[in-house]
Amino acid sequence: MVPVLDERFTVLGEExxxxxxxxFRVATPEGQVGWLYWFEVHTPEARAAFHRYKNAVRRLMxxxxxxxxxVVSANxxxxxxxxxxxxxxxxxxxxxxxxxxxxxxxxxxxxxxxxEENGRPLVVRLRPQVAPPPRAEPPPxxxxxxxxPPRPPSPRRGWPGWLPGLLMLLLGSLALTEAAQRxxxxxxxxxxxxxxxxxREALEAVRGFGxxxxxxxxxxxxxxxxxxxxxxxxxxxxxxxxxxxxxxxNKPRLGxxxxxxxxxxxxxxxALEAAxxxxxxxxxxxxxNTADTVLTSIPREGQPLRPGEGVxxxxxxxxxxxxxxxxxxxxxxxxxxxxxxxxxxxxxxPQVVRVPSGAPEGRVIGQEPGPGVTLPREAPVxxxxxxxxxxxxxxxxxxxxxxxxxxxxxxxxxxxEQSAPSGPQERRVVVSYTLPENxxxxxxxxTVQDEVLINTVFEGPVEQPWSFSQEVVVxxxxxMRVVVNGETVLETPL
Numbered sequence: 001m002v003p004v005l006d007e008r009f010t011v012l013g014e015e016x017x018x019x020x021x022x023x024f025r026v027a028t029p030e031g032q033v034g035w036l037y038w039f040e041v042h043t044p045e046a047r048a049a050f051h052r053y054k055n056a057v058r059r060l061m062x063x064x065x066x067x068x069x070x071v072v073s074a075n076x077x078x079x080x081x082x083x084x085x086x087x088x089x090x091x092x093x094x095x096x097x098x099x100x101x102x103x104x105x106x107x108x109x110x111x112x113x114x115x116e117e118n119g120r121p122l123v124v125r126l127r128p129q130v131a132p133p134p135r136a137e138p139p140p141x142x143x144x145x146x147x148x149p150p151r152p153p154s155p156r157r158g159w160p161g162w163l164p165g166l167l168m169l170l171l172g173s174l175a176l177t178e179a180a181q182r183x184x185x186x187x188x189x190x191x192x193x194x195x196x197x198x199x200r201e202a203l204e205a206v207r208g209f210g211x212x213x214x215x216x217x218x219x220x221x222x223x224x225x226x227x228x229x230x231x232x233x234x235x236x237x238x239x240x241x242x243x244x245x246x247x248x249x250n251k252p253r254l255g256x257x258x259x260x261x262x263x264x265x266x267x268x269x270x271a272l273e274a275a276x277x278x279x280x281x282x283x284x285x286x287x288x289n290t291a292d293t294v295l296t297s298i299p300r301e302g303q304p305l306r307p308g309e310g311v312x313x314x315x316x317x318x319x320x321x322x323x324x325x326x327x328x329x330x331x332x333x334x335x336x337x338x339x340x341x342x343x344x345x346x347x348x349x350p351q352v353v354r355v356p357s358g359a360p361e362g363r364v365i366g367q368e369p370g371p372g373v374t375l376p377r378e379a380p381v382x383x384x385x386x387x388x389x390x391x392x393x394x395x396x397x398x399x400x401x402x403x404x405x406x407x408x409x410x411x412x413x414x415x416x417e418q419s420a421p422s423g424p425q426e427r428r429v430v431v432s433y434t435l436p437e438n439x440x441x442x443x444x445x446x447t448v449q450d451e452v453l454i455n456t457v458f459e460g461p462v463e464q465p466w467s468f469s470q471e472v473v474v475x476x477x478x479x480m481r482v483v484v485n486g487e488t489v490l491e492t493p494l
Contacts, residue, residue, distance in 0.1 A: 006078050007276075009036055019130040020046040026082070032069060034084040037128050041079045047232050050079050051246065053128045056105040057081055060123055065098055067115075067122055074248065075218050076229055083125040092116040098123060186240045193235035194228050194247060202228055202247055210241025218248040221306050225252055254304040257297060257311055265292040265315055272311055280310025283334075284317040285346045286327035291318025296345060298338050312338065314345060328381055330371035334364045336385050347377040356470070357386035358443075358460010368453045384456060424451040424476025429494040431457055432469040433482050440464050445483040448494065451476035 003011045008029060015023035020040040027033050039050040054074060060066050069084035092114045098121055099109060106129065113124040189209045194202040203213065218229045230248040233239060258275045260268035269279055287295060298312040299305055312334075317327065326346050331339040336352060343350045359365050366384035369375070431448060441463035448455045452475045458468055474494060482490035 005036060005038065006073065006080070009082065020049070021128050021130060023127075032084050034069075034082055035125055036080055036082045039079040039128070044233065049128065049130060050074075051232070052105050053081065053126075056102055056107055057126060059101050059105070060098070060126075063097075063101060065101065065121065065123055067124065074216055076220065076248075081126075081128075086115055086122075086124055088115075089124065090116045092121040095121050097121060102126075188238045188240055191231070191233055191235055191237045191239055191245070194231045195235075197228050198226055199228070199247070199249065206245065209239065211239065211243055211245045213245045213247065215247050215249050217251045219253045220250050221252040221254070221308075223250050223252070225250055252306075255307055257299050257301050257303050257305050259301045260294045260297050260311075260313065261301065263294050265294060265313070268294045268297075268313060276307035277305065277309060277311050279313060281312045281333070282315050283312065283329050283331075283342055284315050285329040285342070287316035287318075289316040289318075291316060298341065314342060324377050325374050326377050328367070328369055328371055328373045328375055331364045331367045331383060332371075336362050336364065336383065339364050339367075339383050343381055343383075348375065349378055349380045351380045351382045352385055353382055353455075354385050354387040355456060356388065356458050357456065358458075358462075359386035361386055361388050365459060366454075366456050382453065386459075426473055426475050428471055428473055429478065430469060430471050431480055431494070432467070433490065434467040435462060435464060435484075437464065439484065442484045443486075444468075447481050447483075448472055448474060448478055449481070450474040450478040 005011060005024065005026060009026040011024050011026055013025040022038050024036045024038060026036045039046060041047050041050055054072055057072055067084060067086055071082040073080050093116065095109065095114050098112065098114060107126065111129065112126045114121050115124050192205050194205060220229055223229065227250045228247050229250050232246040255275055258271045260271055272279060293316045295314045295316055326348060329342050329346050331342065340350045357365055363386045364383055365386050368382040431446060433446060435442065443461050444458065446458040446468065448457055455472065457470055457472055478494040480492055480494050481488060
């Protein structure tokens with residue numbers, strides 16, 4: 001199996017490792033070939049070498065001396081720099097600007113390969129160094145000796161004249177000794193653990209240490225934004241004023257949902273896995289497209305999404321309904337927004353009914369008609385969505401109680417000439433149930449079935465004491481069923 005670095009660079013060849021650095025000849029998914037230098041950062045020396053190399057590359061990038069396509073990664077566990085190979089290689093006429101930029105980082109002419117475009121030198125590849133080369137200090141230039149002017153003879157003084165000078169000399173010696181002690185032996189501080197803190201908290205923790213704090217960016221989608229991911233030096237290290245402290249700040253980079261519409265289901269699966277996502281579910285609807293052809297996705301293509309999240313696919317079932325007919329899709333376990341979107345794609349009209357339920361609020365717990373039923377296009381489909389049950393608290397009325405009066409006479413019976421309405425008539429009934437005292441807790445499902453549909457009015461876990469009462473609308477004859485812990489305990493007409 002061909003090894004792949006960082007899930008995107010296929011290894012074509014490799015150089016012998018040099019300590020904690022190894023070079024690889026790699027190819028990107030787009031076919032770009034180049035060199036990648038991978039750092040195993042497990043020691044302070046390796047970390048210092050990588051950051052020196054990274055800062056040199058970024059200095060070249062800021063001055064416009066790099067080719068397009070150079071990739072610098074400082075993510076935890078993935079420290080590398082990728083150098084793409086140029087299409088044409090021309091030896092530059094001058095590289096002095098490049099050497100001047102690289103000199104502070106210890107890199108020399110033999111460490112780089114360069115080319116030239118439009119008279120401007122560009123770095124093709126910079127080879128990392130395991131250790132910084134020693135810098136040769138030039139010998140001090142000899143200074144010509146100046147003849148000392150003759151000192152005039154000083155007049156003789158008594159002891160009262162030289163005593164103040166002696167005191168000043170002693171005080172100056174004491175001050176110089178104390179300053180030398182502070183310079184040669186500055187105070188040391190123990191670095192605290194800054195990982196997981198915000199930049200403000202980290203700066204507060206090291207205030208007064210006299211450190212040079214530098215922030216760099218990293219990416220970890222599993223951690224909150226603007227949180228410290230790494231620190232260098234490590235916690236517990238003893239440091240002195242003036243030392244550099246590097247903090248890696250989390251700036252998560254979200255991916256985007258790839259284009260899957262028009263692909264086969266298997267191709268879409270591979271594209272999602274290559275982008276770092278998974279298939280959360282597949283909904284099939286009738287379409288004129290070939291079977292297993294992806295019609296769209298939820299979230300839609302191009303929307304930002306965290307790596308590892310699920311993407312739901314809307315797939316053609318391959319059946320060809322009549323020109324003005326369509327099949328009802330399966331809407332189970334979807335949110336209300338997702339169900340509306342799928343019905344819109346299927347050219348059906350959603351009608352939402354919210355019922356109290358123990359399921360998460362906004363989750364589809366039923367539909368009428370069920371999946372697979374053929375309907376005319378633009379036909380209504382009832383979506384039963386879970387809602388949190390609300391308990392009504394009776395309030396005292398500011399009005400006096402109503403007076404009893406004689407009942408009104410019944411309305412006259414309809415004449416035989418008047419035709420009776422056709423179809424089941426709507427009426428309101430009260431559905432109520434109380435959990436028996438001998439059952440401490442249970443999962444209760446209450447449904448009402450009339451001549452049109454089956455309506456789930458409650459579903460979820462409950463515990464003592466618990467009772468339920470709600471007014472519902474039924475059509476024609478209706479029956480209430482109560483299921484406790486999977487067993488039907490009550491079935492009564494309404």
